[in-house]
Each structure stands twice: as C-alpha cells, then as structure tokens.
Amino acid sequence: MVDKKSLSERDICTKYITPALEQAGWDIQAQVREEFSFTAGRVIVKGRLHARGKQKRADYLLSYRKNQPLAVIEAKDNKHSLGAGMQQALSYGEDLDVPFVFSSNGDGFLFHDRTGLGPQTETQLSLEEFPSPEELWERYCQWKGIDNTARPVVEQPYYDDGSGRVPRYYQMVAINRTVEAVAKGQDRILLVMATGTGKTFTAFQIIWRLWKARQKKRILFLADRNVLVDQAKNNDFRPFGQAMTKVTNRTVDKSYEVYLSLYQAVTGNEEEKNIYKEFSPDFFDLVVIDECHRGSAAEDSAWRRILEYFSSATHIGLTATPKETKEVSNIDYFGAPVYTYSLKQGIQDGFLAPYKVIRVDLDKDLQGFRPSKGQTDKHGHVIEDRIYNQKDFDRKMVLEQRTQAVAQRITEYLAGSDPYQKTIVFCEDIDHAERMRQALVNLNPERVAENRKYVMRITGDEDEGKAELDNFINPEERYPVIATTSKLMTTGVDAQTCKLIVLDRRINSMTEFKQIIGRGTRINEDYNKHWFTILDFKKATELFADPDFDGEPVQVYRPKEGGSVLPGDEGGEAEPVPEGIGDDFGPYETGEEKGEGTEPETPWSSDDPAGPEAGWDTGGPGEGDPGPKRYVVDDVEVEVLAERVQYLDANGDLITESLKDYTRKRVKQQYASLDDFLKRWDRAGRKQAIIEELADQGVFWDDLIREVGDSLGEEPDPFDVICHIVYDQPPHSRKERAENVRKRDYFTEYGETARQVLDGLLEKYAEAGIEPIEDRKVLTLDPFNRLGSPMELIQAFGGKEGYEQAVRELEEALYHQQA
Known part of the structure; x- marks a missing residue:
C-alpha cells in the first residue's frame, strides 16, 4: 500500500x-x-x-x-x-x-x-x-446571467493559428468580459489597459469572436494615427483577409464586413469631408474606438459625431488613459470599465518594463531667478522685474545655461551607461525642442560626426524630423538615438527599445503623463530592453504619488443639463480633483483633433515656430510697442543643486527613502533579529536562493552596494551588506572571507585535485560572490577546465554527493562566524 x-x-x-x-x-x-x-x-x-x-x-x-x-x-x-x-x-x-x-x-x-x-x-x-x-x-x-441566446456567442473560441500566440491571461479576461457584455446586450463598453499590454490584439480577438458568432456582422475599427491603422491591418487583423478594408477619403466600398479607419479620414469640419455619411446610420453594428481618451471623450468633439451617427451600433472604447476631467469623461459615455489592467500590475506580472527615476533639481528651478533692475535679455529687451521660477522657464523665460545644464546631464547619463540607447527628451514646445537639440549636438560631437542623425528634433512642424519617426521606433535602426520633441511623441509611438525618457516639461495632465511614461514600458527581449530610466528635471514624476496615477478611473465630469446620466449617478456634486491633475495643460489640448500626437502630418498651432524670431509677439501692451512673449537670457549660471534616485519596490511603488533605510525595513519585516537571519542563512541549501528571494522582494543589490560601498569596503558579500546595514555588524569583504578560510588549513583532508578545485572555488567567490560556486557549470570554466573534465573533478570528491557536500562545507567555512 x-x-x-x-x-x-x-x-x-x-x-x-x-x-x-x-x-x-x-x-x-x-x-x-x-x-x-x-x-x-x-x-x-x-x-x-x-x-x-x-x-x-x-x-x-x-x-x-x-x-x-x-x-x-x-x-x-x-x-x-x-x-x-x-x-x-x-x-x-x-x-x-x-x-x-x-x-x-x-x-x-x-x-x-x-x-x-x-x-x-x-x-x-x-x-x-x-x-x-x-x-x-x-x-x-x-x-x-448568460441565457441560451447569449451562449453561442460566449462559447465562440478565439482565433488560434497554431503558432502558439494566444491571449495572455489578462487579455483573456478583457476579451471574455467584453464578449459576455455584448452578448447580454450592453452597447457601451470601456476597456482600460496600460500602454504596451496589447490593446490591438485584444480588440482583434473580441471582434473575431463576435464576427464569427455572427453577433456582429459589420464592424468599424477607429484609431487616431495612420500607423496604428496600418499596423492593425497588416498584423493582428490579418486573419480577416478579404472581408477587411481600410477606409480612405475616397468613395467607400460597402461590400466589406470589417472596416479600419483613421478618425480624420471619415470626418472633418466641412460637410463634404464627412465620408462616414456615405454609410447609412445603421450600417455598422459594432464600432471599436482605439485611444478613446482623445476626441471621443468630449461631447462637442468632431470625433464624437461619428459615434453619434452610428449610435445604434455597439461601441467599445479602448484606452490606457481614460480621460476624466471636469469637462470630458470616458465613463460618462461608455460607462465604468468592464476591466482594468494597470501599469503597476503589468510591471508586477513581468509583461511591462520597470523603471527608476532620477530626479534632478536645478538651483534656479528651486530658488527662482529675479533680474537686476533694468536688466535686459540677449535681444535688448528690458526684463520685467519679478521672480521667474520653474513654471516660467522655457515658456516666458529662457535661461540658455539651463538648457545647457539639462543637456549636459543627459549626455553624462548616456556616456555612463549606453550612448546609443534610444532616448526621448520631452520639451515645453518646438522652440525648446530645437534649443535642446542644438545643445545635445554640441555636447556629443563625436557621435554626431559618426551620424548626423544621432540627435533629431521630431516635432509636427518639420518634415525631416517627422520622417525619422519610423526609424527611431524601429529596433533595427540605430539612428536617431536621441529625439527631442514637445507633443508629437506622447502617444501612439511604439518605441519598443526606448530606455531613457527625459522630462524637461511641466506636466499637469495625468492623461498626458501616463501616455509619456508609456513610451518606455514595452519590453523587447530580442534587443535587451527590460527596464527604462526617467530623468526628471521638472518634478513631473511627483504625479506617480497621486492615487489617480494607477488607480481606477473616477468620473468627475457631470453631463450638462438635459444630457445623459449614468444609472446611479443622478444628482450629487461632482467629486473634486486635485488642482491641475486631470485638467488639460495650457494650450496643447484645447483642440485635440488638430494637435501633435493625433496625426503627425499636422503641426500644433500652439507651439512656437523654430527660427530666428521664435518667441516674439508682433505687438506688446500699449502704444503698439513690441513686447516679448519670452525673454532669452544667456549670462545666468544654472547648476545641479541636488539629485536623487528612486526605485520601484516589490509592490510597484516608488521608494521615497534611501535604499539603505528601505532595505533595513524590508529585511526586518522578514527577519526580525540577526539570529533569525543567521538561522535562515545556515539552513539554506543554496545561499544564492536567499539573495534572489530578497531581490524578488525589492532589495536592489547592485545599487545598494554602490550606495553604501564606502562604509563596506571593497567587494562586500551580500551577506555582509545585510548584517552591516540591517543589524549593525562589522562587514568583511569577500577576499577577507576567502583568506580566512585558507588560514584555517581547511583543505588538508582532501586530495591534491580536490584541494585545487576548492582553492579555485574560493577564488571565484572572491571575484564574483556565492552564485558561481553553487553552480556546477563553473567547473567548465578556467582554471577548472585545465585540471580536468567536470566529471573527473567531481570524482575527485568521490562523486556528485561528495562534491556537493564539500561545497556546503566550504560555505559553512566562509560564513562560520558572522563577524
């Protein structure tokens, strides 16, 4: 038995x-x-x-x-x-x-x-x-609540071509909840999925199941960028084959079943441009709206008119950043999301790239700049006497040395890591993006000499820069490396290998902030893109601390009198929002359908033109005298006053304390005393397993050792790092521990070959730590491969069990006393 x-x-x-x-x-x-x-x-x-x-x-x-x-x-x-x-x-x-x-x-x-x-x-x-x-x-x-009528739709399988690409678990949840909602008759549906989590593939699977079940027979898929429509048609939507077409401004063919279109291709300010009216209002029974946080969120948007025209159809909205402000609301139109998959969850699951934040504070940003009496700028204009601060810089006041300081720090960061990592620098406007481009070009002469496109300004007003957008986002193209921009690259840019995002623009819109961060969240295994860095010069990353950043969207808009009201939303005051959060920022988003980030062929009219007269009004206050739109000052020094690095912890939150303090707190949560830690360390079959376990819980070993390296000496062991910073024990270097073992004549009980192997393992430990000596593959490396084959070396210990026992005893000797 x-x-x-x-x-x-x-x-x-x-x-x-x-x-x-x-x-x-x-x-x-x-x-x-x-x-x-x-x-x-x-x-x-x-x-x-x-x-x-x-x-x-x-x-x-x-x-x-x-x-x-x-x-x-x-x-x-x-x-x-x-x-x-x-x-x-x-x-x-x-x-x-x-x-x-x-x-x-x-x-x-x-x-x-x-x-x-x-x-x-x-x-x-x-x-x-x-x-x-x-x-x-x-x-x-x-x-x-799925009745017999809805069951055939719900039971319809997703598309599977046998290639092994099937929906991830969260995509499956999103697909199933949406299909079930449609099968039960819900006609306004919202899905919220973080940038980089496969919204288009999810949309395809939803459409496929509804189409194959004949629940929905004619479908319109709307996106706000031409590249997104073409990518969908050529990739995820390809299985629709001859049943699919792309709508253009020309006369439409009504014999297809699946239509893909750019918003701008089917609407316009003039009646004759409204190509969608060639379809009858009941032609489509399903409309799927990608990036629905944009024009479709506003009641008076031209884009919304398409949806109202096809109001009898089921409407499904997809977005990474639902727009919920006092003026516009996705929730008011679509209802509460049927599913939300957040950036934080995507990072915790390993489908999205984590990030660290380097917050750089410049002295003039913190202290402000006040001109002396009668001081003029470089163009001879008398500067208005007041204190200029971060809100003014690069808008009303240009400090040229500030631009230089930012460009210098970007250059230093790239030189210290990888000078060819794709980098996006977000600036206040086109003029600022051009000045930043010039500063970066002058600070990187060798790279620019290799290829003039090392730094490019990619903004909506300039064709040559816009032409390089596809090369920037193409992982196989090295150039451009650095892109300076203002609004063009905030959304819809699939920058799979972008490893550095620079924020030199004040961002008061949570929607815009999420979109910008989303440029770095994609993982690309083939090109070793697994994480990214945010270099923040204007405190934009303070928005990470706002509950709205990664929380469920909350409706703050209330429809106008006589407008629609969601069930359960009758009456009551609008929920307040923090000042500046969620509201549109400045002039940029007051006309979305004309803006950068919508369609790159159309520049932002609110951005200043780059050129010798950039930044100047033709008429000032009083008597028709010219007055500056922004002052340009070239003789005020700007320096880095402080710099701080923040990391994502195991829960996906930014660490707001030193790594040393954070590590002490995390370790003591698990091991309250030194004795607890030592008992766990001694019992561990693999010491490396504890190191990996702590790393999985948010202990950043490499950065931690750099932060506390001066107090620990050369090449500290992670064991000593914990004992020292958590339990105040005197540290030892790996070399010291190795030498202490040798002094105790540890090898005397072994034969010659075994002693040489153990001595080699001690050397490997001193060089690289505990990990290599716990992996038998180390026996294939120098100097072991000069002593014999791995099998021969293991036999010198009497076999596998004898070798593993010798390694355990070697570890005991290394750590036999913790101080």
Whole structure:
C-alpha cells in the first residue's frame, strides 16, 4: 500500500487529482492545463543585467472551452491539510477571473464557490464528488446571467493559428468580459489597459469572436494615427483577409464586413469631408474606438459625431488613459470599465518594463531667478522685474545655461551607461525642442560626426524630423538615438527599445503623463530592453504619488443639463480633483483633433515656430510697442543643486527613502533579529536562493552596494551588506572571507585535485560572490577546465554527493562566524 505522506506534490497530482478529474468527465487534453504559468515574472534589475522573479503558476486551470476558464486547483503534498493551498488558489482565481477554486492534498477537495449560488461558500468534497464541466458551466452562466441566446456567442473560441500566440491571461479576461457584455446586450463598453499590454490584439480577438458568432456582422475599427491603422491591418487583423478594408477619403466600398479607419479620414469640419455619411446610420453594428481618451471623450468633439451617427451600433472604447476631467469623461459615455489592467500590475506580472527615476533639481528651478533692475535679455529687451521660477522657464523665460545644464546631464547619463540607447527628451514646445537639440549636438560631437542623425528634433512642424519617426521606433535602426520633441511623441509611438525618457516639461495632465511614461514600458527581449530610466528635471514624476496615477478611473465630469446620466449617478456634486491633475495643460489640448500626437502630418498651432524670431509677439501692451512673449537670457549660471534616485519596490511603488533605510525595513519585516537571519542563512541549501528571494522582494543589490560601498569596503558579500546595514555588524569583504578560510588549513583532508578545485572555488567567490560556486557549470570554466573534465573533478570528491557536500562545507567555512 502506498504511503501518501511519502509522495511528492507531483505524485499527488498524477495519482489522485488527475484521475478524479477524468472520472468527473473532464477532457485532460482539451479542458485541463497543468502547471499553468500565467505571468512572466517581474523583471529584477541587476546593474546592467536583469533577472526574472517567480512566475505565478496554477497547478491546474480548468476550462469549459479553451477560451472559457472556470476553475483553478492548487495541489499540495499529503503532509499538508486539505485546504492548505486555498488562499494561494483564491489569489490565482482573482487574477484569472474564475469563480470556482479548489485545494487538494490527494484526500479530496476543498471547494470555494465565489458565485454565492451554492448553499455555502466552502465545501469539502471527496475525490469522487468533483463537479463535471457541464455542472460548473451551468453554474457559471447562471452567475453571469448568460441565457441560451447569449451562449453561442460566449462559447465562440478565439482565433488560434497554431503558432502558439494566444491571449495572455489578462487579455483573456478583457476579451471574455467584453464578449459576455455584448452578448447580454450592453452597447457601451470601456476597456482600460496600460500602454504596451496589447490593446490591438485584444480588440482583434473580441471582434473575431463576435464576427464569427455572427453577433456582429459589420464592424468599424477607429484609431487616431495612420500607423496604428496600418499596423492593425497588416498584423493582428490579418486573419480577416478579404472581408477587411481600410477606409480612405475616397468613395467607400460597402461590400466589406470589417472596416479600419483613421478618425480624420471619415470626418472633418466641412460637410463634404464627412465620408462616414456615405454609410447609412445603421450600417455598422459594432464600432471599436482605439485611444478613446482623445476626441471621443468630449461631447462637442468632431470625433464624437461619428459615434453619434452610428449610435445604434455597439461601441467599445479602448484606452490606457481614460480621460476624466471636469469637462470630458470616458465613463460618462461608455460607462465604468468592464476591466482594468494597470501599469503597476503589468510591471508586477513581468509583461511591462520597470523603471527608476532620477530626479534632478536645478538651483534656479528651486530658488527662482529675479533680474537686476533694468536688466535686459540677449535681444535688448528690458526684463520685467519679478521672480521667474520653474513654471516660467522655457515658456516666458529662457535661461540658455539651463538648457545647457539639462543637456549636459543627459549626455553624462548616456556616456555612463549606453550612448546609443534610444532616448526621448520631452520639451515645453518646438522652440525648446530645437534649443535642446542644438545643445545635445554640441555636447556629443563625436557621435554626431559618426551620424548626423544621432540627435533629431521630431516635432509636427518639420518634415525631416517627422520622417525619422519610423526609424527611431524601429529596433533595427540605430539612428536617431536621441529625439527631442514637445507633443508629437506622447502617444501612439511604439518605441519598443526606448530606455531613457527625459522630462524637461511641466506636466499637469495625468492623461498626458501616463501616455509619456508609456513610451518606455514595452519590453523587447530580442534587443535587451527590460527596464527604462526617467530623468526628471521638472518634478513631473511627483504625479506617480497621486492615487489617480494607477488607480481606477473616477468620473468627475457631470453631463450638462438635459444630457445623459449614468444609472446611479443622478444628482450629487461632482467629486473634486486635485488642482491641475486631470485638467488639460495650457494650450496643447484645447483642440485635440488638430494637435501633435493625433496625426503627425499636422503641426500644433500652439507651439512656437523654430527660427530666428521664435518667441516674439508682433505687438506688446500699449502704444503698439513690441513686447516679448519670452525673454532669452544667456549670462545666468544654472547648476545641479541636488539629485536623487528612486526605485520601484516589490509592490510597484516608488521608494521615497534611501535604499539603505528601505532595505533595513524590508529585511526586518522578514527577519526580525540577526539570529533569525543567521538561522535562515545556515539552513539554506543554496545561499544564492536567499539573495534572489530578497531581490524578488525589492532589495536592489547592485545599487545598494554602490550606495553604501564606502562604509563596506571593497567587494562586500551580500551577506555582509545585510548584517552591516540591517543589524549593525562589522562587514568583511569577500577576499577577507576567502583568506580566512585558507588560514584555517581547511583543505588538508582532501586530495591534491580536490584541494585545487576548492582553492579555485574560493577564488571565484572572491571575484564574483556565492552564485558561481553553487553552480556546477563553473567547473567548465578556467582554471577548472585545465585540471580536468567536470566529471573527473567531481570524482575527485568521490562523486556528485561528495562534491556537493564539500561545497556546503566550504560555505559553512566562509560564513562560520558572522563577524
């Protein structure tokens, strides 16, 4: 008879759980996925390298159809209780949006029913009582209110070409919730998904399922940039084949079923430009609006008129940044989002790139600048006597040496990391972007000599710069490296390899801030893009601390009298918003359909033209005398006053304290005393596992060692870093620890070859730390490969077990005393 207590967790799955599923009628090949990993593992930055944190993995994911997940099962070995895995399983159930959660140790199942339809929330089941697929599906449909009419639509599978590209877990949740909402008759739907999380692919799968089920027969997909329409048509939407067309300003062909269009291609200020009116109002039964935070959020927008014309159709809006201000509202039009996948969640799951913030404070930004009495600027204009501060710089007051100081810091950062990493510098306007371009060109003469396009101004007013936009975002093109811009690159630019975002523009719009940050969040494994840096000169990153940055969108707009009101929204005061947050900033967004970031062919009329007369009005106050729109001062020194680095912690929040203080707090949460830490360290089969565990929880080893390096001496061991900064123990370097082992005649009990191997491992430890000596692959490297093959070296210890025992004893000798 098998002793269950001696079986591994995998044995419990194979011998008890899987047979119970088969007996209940589950198709193991089609409906059951074992060891289902559904996240990528958070990116952990290690200097210039990176590692991945642990993936979330459900032991079993059960689906009625392949696109209809219903349940998760968390398995434990039989030394655990029946419900030991329940809390973990419930967490996975929430992520995967499944209502049925099971935990098992092989004796039976603990069943947690999140629908509330059962007699009680948790029930113990025997192995023979596991519910069938049909039973769970019936209960699911009852819970969701999916009737017999809606079921064929909900059960329609997603598109799968067999290439292995299937929706990620959060995309599946977004697709399923949207399809279910449409099947049940909801006609205004909003999806909020962070930049870089695959909104277009998600939209395609939604459309595909509704189209194949014939729930929706003629579909219009609207985007606000030509490149987005073409990318959709040529990539994600390609399976529609001959049923799909792109709408242009020419006469439309009404024989297609799927239409892709630029907003600007189907609307205009003049009646004859409104090509969409060649379609009857009831022609489309589904309209999908990409980047719906833009014109479609405003009641009086020209874009909104398209949606009102096709008002009988179902409208699905997709955005990374829902616009909720006192004037415009996505929620007022679409309703509350059916699903939100945030930047923070994307980073924690490992699908989006984490970032660090370098906040640079310039002396004049903090202290202000006041001209002396009668002081003139470089053009001879008497400067108005008042204090000019950060709000004024590069708008009403140009300090040329400030531009130089910013460009110098950007250049220093690139020189110290990778001078060819793609960089976007966001400036106040076109004139500022041009001055920044000139400063960067002069500070990087060697790079510019290699290629004049090393630095380019990419703004809406200048064709040559705009022509380089595609090269900038193309990972295979090295040039341009640095792009200076104002508004053109804030949205819709798929800059997969952008590693540095420079903020030298005041940003008071949360929508705009999210869009700018989104330029760096994409991961590109092929080009080693896993994280990015934000270099902030104008305190824009203070918006990270605002709850609105990564929280659920909250409606603050209220419709005008006589306008529509959402259910449950009748009456009441508008919820206040922090001053400046969410409101449009300056002149930039007062006419969105004409702005940069909408369609690059049209420049922003509010940006100043670059040229010798940039920044000057033709008439000033009184008597027709000319007066400056902005003063230009070239003889005021500007210096970096302070600089601070902030990192994302394990919860996705920016650390606001020193790394030393943060590490002390994080470690003590897990190991309250030095004794606790030492016991864990001693018991660990692999010391590196503890280092990786702490890194996964937000300890930034490389940056931490740099920050406290002076007090720790040369090449400290992570063990000593923790003992010193957390528990105030005197530190040792790795070389000191290695030498202490040698002094104790540690090797005497071993033969000659074994002693040489152990001495080599000590050298590797002194050079690179504990990680290499815990990996047997080190035996393939110099100097070990000169002593013999890995097998021969292991045999010098009597075999694998003897070698591993010797390594453990070597580690004990290294750490046998903590001080």
